[in-house]
Amino acid sequence: MSPLLNVENLVTWIASPKGVISAVDDVSFSVDSGRTLALVGESGSGKSMTCLSVMGLLPESGKIGAGRIEFKGENLLAKTPREMERIRGSQIGMILQDPMTALNPLFTIGDQVAEAFRREKLSKAEIRDRVIDVLRKVRIPAPDKRLGAYPHQFSGGMRQRVAIAINLASSPRLLIADEPTTALDVTVQLQILELLRQIQGDTGMGMILVTHDLHLVSRFCDDVAIMYAGRIVEAGPVSKVFNAPEHPYTQGLLDAVPTLDQDAERLALIPGNPPTMHNLPGGCRFEPRCPVSLGQCASEYPEWYRLGQDRRVACWQMKQRIA
Amino acid sequence: MTHAFVSVRELTKEYPVVTGFLGKKATLTAVSDISFDIGEGKTFGLVGESGSGKTTTARMILGAEPATSGSVKIDGKPLMNEKGRVDPVLRRMMQPVLQDPYTSLSPRMCVGHIIDEPLRTQKLLSGERALAQRVSELLDMVGLPQDAARRYPNELSGGQRQRVAIARAIAPKPRFLVLDEPVSALDVSIQAQILNLLKDLQSEFKLTYLLISHDLSVVSFMSDAIGVMYLGRFMEIGPKDEVLRRSSHPYTMILKSAASTDEGAALPISGEIPSPLSPPSGCPFHTRCPFSQQICATTQPELEAGPAGQFSACHFAKDIRAGKPAGTCATLATGAMGR
Numbered sequence: 002m003s004p005l006l007n008v009e010n011l012v013t014w015i016a017s018p019k020g021v022i023s024a025v026d027d028v029s030f031s032v033d034s035g036r037t038l039a040l041v042g043e044s045g046s047g048k049s050m051t052c053l054s055v056m057g058l059l060p061e062s063g064k065i066g067a068g069r070i071e072f073k074g075e076n077l078l079a080k081t082p083r084e085m086e087r088i089r090g091s092q093i094g095m096i097l098q099d100p101m102t103a104l105n106p107l108f109t110i111g112d113q114v115a116e117a118f119r120r121e122k123l124s125k126a127e128i129r130d131r132v133i134d135v136l137r138k139v140r141i142p143a144p145d146k147r148l149g150a151y152p153h154q155f156s157g158g159m160r161q162r163v164a165i166a167i168n169l170a171s172s173p174r175l176l177i178a179d180e181p182t183t184a185l186d187v188t189v190q191l192q193i194l195e196l197l198r199q200i201q202g203d204t205g206m207g208m209i210l211v212t213h214d215l216h217l218v219s220r221f222c223d224d225v226a227i228m229y230a231g232r233i234v235e236a237g238p239v240s241k242v243f244n245a246p247e248h249p250y251t252q253g254l255l256d257a258v259p260t261l262d263q264d265a266e267r268l269a270l271i272p273g274n275p276p277t278m279h280n281l282p283g284g285c286r287f288e289p290r291c292p293v294s295l296g297q298c299a300s301e302y303p304e305w306y307r308l309g310q311d312r313r314v315a316c317w318q319m320k321q322r323i324a
Numbered sequence: 325m326t327h328a329f330v331s332v333r334e335l336t337k338e339y340p341v342v343t344g345f346l347g348k349k350a351t352l353t354a355v356s357d358i359s360f361d362i363g364e365g366k367t368f369g370l371v372g373e374s375g376s377g378k379t380t381t382a383r384m385i386l387g388a389e390p391a392t393s394g395s396v397k398i399d400g401k402p403l404m405n406e407k408g409r410v411d412p413v414l415r416r417m418m419q420p421v422l423q424d425p426y427t428s429l430s431p432r433m434c435v436g437h438i439i440d441e442p443l444r445t446q447k448l449l450s451g452e453r454a455l456a457q458r459v460s461e462l463l464d465m466v467g468l469p470q471d472a473a474r475r476y477p478n479e480l481s482g483g484q485r486q487r488v489a490i491a492r493a494i495a496p497k498p499r500f501l502v503l504d505e506p507v508s509a510l511d512v513s514i515q516a517q518i519l520n521l522l523k524d525l526q527s528e529f530k531l532t533y534l535l536i537s538h539d540l541s542v543v544s545f546m547s548d549a550i551g552v553m554y555l556g557r558f559m560e561i562g563p564k565d566e567v568l569r570r571s572s573h574p575y576t577m578i579l580k581s582a583a584s585t586d587e588g589a590a591l592p593i594s595g596e597i598p599s600p601l602s603p604p605s606g607c608p609f610h611t612r613c614p615f616s617q618q619i620c621a622t623t624q625p626e627l628e629a630g631p632a633g634q635f636s637a638c639h640f641a642k643d644i645r646a647g648k649p650a651g652t653c654a655t656l657a658t659g660a661m662g663r
Contacts, residue, residue, distance in 0.1 A: 043511035044482075158596050186373035187538065187582040188593045188612075213512060216583065257516035259545035261568060261583055267523065268516040268545065274481050275511075 003074055004031035005207040006055065006175055011068035013047075013054045022278040023066065024050040026231040032175065032224075035201065037208040039218040039239065041254075042228030043275055048211045051228075052177045055209075056095055057085040072175065090117070094168030098180040100160035103167075104152040110136075110163050111148030117170030131170070139166045139196060158189035165196065172204060179211040194221045215258050219243050224311075227251050230276055230286040232302075237312030247314040250287045285317070293318060328361035329532045330368075330385065330500060335359070335394035337380050337556075341601065352600050354380040356556045358394070362549070364499075365526065367533040369547030369564075371540055371579065375597050377556035378536045382502050385534060386420055398500065416446060419493040423505035425485030429477040429492075436473030439463075439491045448496055462491040465528075466521060483514035487521070494525060500532045507542060519545060540583040544568055552576050555600055555608040558627060562634025572636040572645045574613050607639070615640070 013025035025047045032038045040048045053059050055070055057077065070077040072093065080088065089095075097103050104113060114132045123131070129148070136144035139162040152160055161181060168176060178197065182190035198221060201208055210222055218225055219239055226236040227250065235248040246252045256269035273290040282288050288298040297317050306319035337355040342348070355377040362368040370378045383389035385396050387403055387410035396403040398414045405411050419442075422428045429438055436459050443449045449458055459473055466487040477485055486506065493501055503522065507515040519542065525531060537543050543550055544564060551561040552575060560573040571577050574591075581591045595612045598604055604611045610620035619639050627635040630645055638644065 043513060156596050186597065187540075188373065188578060189596055191582055192594065215512070254512055257513050259516075259519070259541040261541055261544050261580060263545075265545070267520050270516040270520060271513040272517075274483060274514070 005034045005073060006032040007071040008055065009069040011054060011070065012066035013050050014064050014066045016062040019279050024231055024278065025054060028233055030226050030236060032207040032209055034207050035205045036223045037210055037221065039222035039225040040209060040211045040228060041218055041225055043213060045275060046228040047231040048228055049179055052179055052209065052211060056089060056093060056177065091171045092174050094173035094176045096164050096168060096178045096181045098183050100164040101152065103164045104160060106152055109149050109151055114166050114170055117167060135166045135170050138169060157185050158193060161185065161193055169200065173206055175207045177209045215255065230281060232286060235314045241312055247319065248316050249291050249293055329364040329399060330362040331397040332385065333359050333395045335384055336392050337384060338392045350601060354556055354600060358558060360551055360561060362532055362534060364532055365530045366548040367535055367546050369535045369543035369550045370553060371537060371543045371550060372553035373538060373597050375600060376553040378553055379504060382504055382534060382536055386418060386502055387415060416496060417498055418500040418502065419498040420502045420504060421489055421493050421506050424509050425482055425489050428489055429485055431477055435475050435488050438488060439495055442492060442496045446496055462495055466491045482510050483517060486510060486518050503533055503535045505537055540579050555603055557608060558637060559609060560634065560636045566632045566634035572630055572641040573638045574615055575609050
């Protein structure tokens with residue numbers, strides 16, 4: 002069975018005043034129906050650009066340089082903008098960090114959710130019923146009374162529910178959630194992710210969750226791909242990657258997060274800063290910060306090493322380990 | 325007990341607000357009856373969701389916001405003098421570090437100037453050479469290269485900017501820093517660097533910290549004592565280990581389960597923080613508490629002392645602490661013990 006979404010060797014260029022950078026470089030991953038893939042990385046690591054490439058929503062300065070993006074076996078890169086628009090409207094949904102930017106402040110909640118049903122030939126009453134139905138699914142209390150409310154009358158968590166409802170209205174097969182809960186309080190964060198997971202259970206949609214929060218990944222995701230400076234450095238099932246991280250960056254990242262149980266005086270840390278995209282190291286991009294770098298690392302980008310069927314790591318250290 | 329360097333008593337902040345079409349007057353209580361001490365060289369962590377009153381508390385302690393009632397003493401002296409002004413000696417002793425290093429640094433000043441500005445304006449140091457010398461020391465302390473002095477904030481990364489903000493804050497040799505979400509705008513790997521730096525500076529200069537964060541794991545890493553706030557009140561307050569290991573308030577437990585990676589530990593919570601304009605009757609948390617009982621809706625629980633120095637504002641704190649099967653509290657306690 003082919004996966005729902007298959008991205009292979011994706012390269013995305015962004016033109017900037019300082020020259021062209023490859024914001025996404027040779028990125029491959031796939032998402033199956035009913036599963037959630039976490040794209041994890043720090044700011045500037047290319048997570049969001051990867052998603053925008055899949056959605057066909059790159060900014061004007063962006064361009065896909067190479068690779069394939071297949072959705073349900075169809076090549077998305079060969080689609081016209083018109084066709085992509087239709088796919089976005091019905092097959093692939095997207096939720097952004099700040100729901101206020103996704104909602105139009107001038108229209109009521111009801112109008113904005115109803116948008117998705119306008120294409121179908123339904124009566125006003127039918128549309129209303131459907132809208133109420135979707136709002137109920139995202140657990141907005143008393144949805145029939147909230148139809149006429151405007152986004153500013155809703156709290157952050159409620160707005161994010163509306164944004165999810167708008168996406169659900171078209172029952173997408175794939176939902177891309179780009180830091181959907183970063184702007185929300187912790188207790189609300191969990192409610193929203195729990196809601197997404199329930200919806201996934203009902204509809205079997207595939208999900209990509211972009212996040213920098215490793216706690217959320219371990220609680221809500223099936224698979225994870227760790228990105229650093231535009232590339233994936235390690236990928237596999239969350240339980241395996243988090244329990245036994247192989248890439249020094251993944252290890253550093255997991256160690257750097259303070260946890261409630263530890264009694265450490267200091268946090269383990271990754272020295273230095275991520276590289277600027279205009280001035281990338283020649284070999285492995287993590288090499289300048291890597292505690293275990295080898296001679297080869299500075300000059301050659303590591304190959305993929307596979308661990309079992311479902312894990313891969315891009316690190317020269319693996320060469321000795323596997324041989 | 326160490327000598328309390330910062331002592332906050334019954335601090336309350338009310339804002340008069342005008343609501344509705346007819347201009348009805350109402351009172352918004354942002355902070356209500358907050359008391360705590362911070363020992364010299366110690367860190368007190370204030371944790372809570374947005375709108376819980378953390379930042380208002382910090383602003384009152386800094387003297388940036390007059391309190392409606394209550395008092396703040398620093399180093400044994402009242403923060404406000406007889407004229408109702410902030411004591412200038414105490415003001416010099418404390419410095420804030422804010423969340424967003426992108427907006428808290430002037431984009432038009434070079435880093436050297438940002439750092440020496442407080443020294444110039446407070447006339448703590450004069451002479452270009454002495455100032456340059458001090459800036460160079462400060463850059464060293466916060467782990468920035470010497471050439472950073474001539475750079476501008478936009479040339480620096482988020483982590484480097486926060487280092488500049490910290491250098492500026494410690495420039496006048498304060499004894500007390502108010503850290504308002506100092507790492508929430510930073511990436512994970514950078515967060516760890518800044519937290520370690522803050523700890524190093526604390527032990528080197530015996531600094532006292534008030535740390536504000538929504539992230540319980542950050543607060544837990546940094547603090548000696550923790551206060552958990554909800555709608556302007558303390559739900560639970562006490563030594564870190566007591567509050568985190570032997571929590572006796574459902575809200576603390578929920579925050580704890582939210583910060584844990586263990587899925588089984590999740591406690592259910594519904595809804596969002598209510599508006600402080602119309603706070604719930606009784607216990608402010610009862611509308612969202614998975615274990616709320618009848619009494620919770622009618623009677624507001626007072627902060628009551630537990631055995632080991634922590635205080636909890638929950639009618640069932642004793643049961644939770646004992647892990648006694650008292651009604652629904654049984655589930656609660658086992659949920660907590662499971663961790």
